[in-house]
Amino acid sequence: xxxxxxxxxxxxxxxxxxxxxxxxxxxxxxxxxxxxxxxxxxxxxxxxxxxxxxxxxxxxxxxxxxxxxxxxxxxxxxxxxxxxxxxxxxxxxxxxxxxxxxxxxxxxxxxxxxxxxxxxxxxxxxxxxxxx
Amino acid sequence: xxxxxxxxxxxxxxxxxxxxxxxxxxxxxxxxxxxxxxxxxxxxxxxxxxxxxxxxxxxxxxxxxxxxxxxxxxxxxxxxxxxxxxxxx
Numbered sequence: 001x002x003x004x005x006x007x008x009x010x011x012x013x014x015x016x017x018x019x020x021x022x023x024x025x026x027x028x029x030x031x032x033x034x035x036x037x038x039x040x041x042x043x044x045x046x047x048x049x050x051x052x053x054x055x056x057x058x059x060x061x062x063x064x065x066x067x068x069x070x071x072x073x074x075x076x077x078x079x080x081x082x083x084x085x086x087x088x089x090x091x092x093x094x095x096x097x098x099x100x101x102x103x104x105x106x107x108x109x110x111x112x113x114x115x116x117x118x119x120x121x122x123x124x125x126x127x128x129x130x131x132x
Numbered sequence: 133x134x135x136x137x138x139x140x141x142x143x144x145x146x147x148x149x150x151x152x153x154x155x156x157x158x159x160x161x162x163x164x165x166x167x168x169x170x171x172x173x174x175x176x177x178x179x180x181x182x183x184x185x186x187x188x189x190x191x192x193x194x195x196x197x198x199x200x201x202x203x204x205x206x207x208x209x210x211x212x213x214x215x216x217x218x219x220x221x
Contacts, residue, residue, distance in 0.1 A: 007134045010134060011134075014139070014143060017143075018143055018146050018147070021146070021147060021150050021177060021180070022146060022149065022150050024150060024154075024173055024177075025149070025150035025151070025152075025153030025154050025173075026153060028153060028154055028157045028169070028170060028173060029153055029156060029157055034163065034165045034166055034169060037157070037166065037169050038169050041154070041169050041170070041172065041173035042169075042172070042173070042176075045173055045176040045177060045180075046176070048180070049176060049179070049180045052143070052180050052183070052184060053180065053183055056183060056184070056187045059134070059136065059187070060187075070190070070192070073192050074187065074192060074195070077192060077195040077196060077199070078183055078187075078195055080195075080199050081179060081182075081183055081195055081198045081199045081202060084179075084199050084202035084203060084206075085176060085179060085180075085202055088202055088203070088205075088206035089172075089176055091206070091210075092172055092206055092209040092210060092213070093172070095209065095210050095213035095214070096165060096168050096169060096172065096209065096213050098213070098217065099165065099168075099212075099213040099214070099216040099217040100163075100165035100216070102216075102217045102218065103164070103165065103216050103217060103218065105163055105165055
């Protein structure tokens with residue numbers, strides 16, 4: 001009985017995860033500019049990765065519960081990979097968006113750019129007062 | 133009882149389809165940040181694909197490789213972004 005419930009939860013997790021990962025590829029093709037593509041490419045893959053790795057963690061916990069000690073290694077290492085994704089993915093997306101804005105890419109259909117002309121971050125040389 | 137290997141290999145095939153879509157964006161992307169976004173998405177999908185493949189084939193070494201790949205791809209993304217941004221380091 002418990003095994004059946006766990007399998008149904010795993011199927012639901014797999015469907016949600018693969019749906020959002022496919023949506024990431026589709027959105028990357030269909031959206032009009034860099035910033036909207038960044039929405040599709042980063043958020044969808046993060047959400048889908050949570051569910052795909054979550055299904056692996058649940059099946060590993062089931063293996064561990066049934067007495068197979070490989071399950072413990074599987075659970076801990078998959079959790080490590082998931083934490084690495086969760087920390088690095090939004091940070092990298094933020095860096096790409098800032099680099100795109102500072103290298104002069106405009107949002108699609110934008111009339112007013114509120115951040116135009118404002119220095120987002122002073123360089124290290126300007127902070128020290130050296131140079132200009 | 134769930135059949136682990138065929139289901140997870142199917143999932144891996146669908147992940148490869150998504151990777152192909154991102155690769156098309158890398159080839160046709162009009163600006164450089166578009167290509168970086170495609171590369172970042174491909175990196176995340178490869179990490180998940182490694183976890184799924186390691187679980188399907190019951191070899192945990194793939195999951196360890198996925199952790200290292202996540203950290204190295206993060207460093208490479210940050211470095212490319214810093215290069216696009218310009219200015220001094």
